[in-house]
Amino acid sequence: MKRHIVMIGMMGAGKTAIGSELARRLHVPFTDSDAEIESAAAMSIGEIFARDGEAFFRDREAQVLSRILNGPVGIVSTGGGAWMQARNRELIRAHGLSVWLNCDLETLWHRVRQRSTRPLLKTPDPRGTLARLLDERGPVYARADVTFNAHADDSIEAAATRLIEQLRSVVPEFPEVK
Template structure:
């Protein structure tokens, strides 16, 4: 039989590590750092990290760019919703979503009902600088990132605002953003 006093004792020695009882889902624009911040956050929480986009690619056997090209965005969003529903089930974890996931009404409702959602928000120029480092984003192909991100922000930011917590991501190290998330989660 377990000693019922042991967890309290351990907690005080470890300075009360934050324990989550439901998934933490990171939402926000492409380039805001959901994956890199999510990995660091999961490490700090001692929970698994899952990138929904990676899981979608594994489930489809295609890259996101290929899914968009072959089947279109509506098909992709439906698969994205099903994958996120599966990821939310089970043990608590940190989940990074694609930038458009929370825009889908069904996906947003699912996340709001069954997880703690965190909107990572950043200035358009910060996002544009980050996304210009790689060329794997279908919505940016051959377009000006600042223009696309500004237009997407007008539509998406009011929807992201429905998230449980709002955290700014800027040019400071991601570890600072993780600290801000941990403070918000424990408040």
Template sequence: MRNLILVGPMGAGKSTIGRLLAKELRLPFKDSDKEIEHRTGADIPWIFDREGEHGFRDREQAVICELCEEDGVVLATGGGAVMRAENRQALHAGGRVIYLHASVDQQLGRTARDRNRPLLRTPNPGNVLRELLEIRDPLYREIADVIIETDERPPRMVVQEILERLQELPPR
């Protein structure tokens, strides 16, 4: 078995759903952002402040390439992981990619109190989320084996749909 890789915007539920999916399948769960924090000993906002987004993306690329080489893990990625072609290639080659799609309203509701989102430290986070989704949505779709809508759905229901949809996929 290869990996199950969750992509999508911030607030789509990648970490929550990833943990539940891993538990259901009895697989290890990895979160690329948490892995970066663990390896650097610093949180994501600190890395953004010190190294800028480019520095963070360099770290993210190294971690994603490494994690995609593993076998039999559920991997949740950061929302911007798809911005680099190298990451998209690694994610697609690393296993089945599941795009968790969420509306901007849903993202706003889920990220409103989260201070660990450097790109949302702005007077109008809704505009930022709309702009990010416009740029990133085609990239998520480009590498996705399965697209799942997460708006207004309990995480366990999303996990069940993922499991059903994965069974329908032809082997690759």
């Protein structure tokens, strides 16, 4: 691979799960930017949001993303809000191919509703907040290089297989999967 493949999309879309399977099949490194942020800060994203606020978190996110994208080429999973920042979109475009994992609200809600680790969903109406975020972010996510429609009934393996087939059709130099 000559460029990173950067997974973008809403929380619960499968960026980490599908991205790590893609990396395994392509024999390239997988990096989850949120995990890298947590490691660098020695605290959870929720704790960072609570202590320092979202603006501080977004600055750290941009720094970590820059470090990752200037490193060895691989598959990168980003947090749901990373693509919303113009500086991150520019950085991703300069170093990689953006792939939007497009997922419907019902599937996203099913995947995230039991998790208390989503700071943006700590509201009186978390499902309504998720719907609003999806409506706001969808048009910006649609600017990605590739839109991959994630299906609720796909296994991780099936989704990765479909994504590889789609990437082969749009990226002439996409590597063979062994």
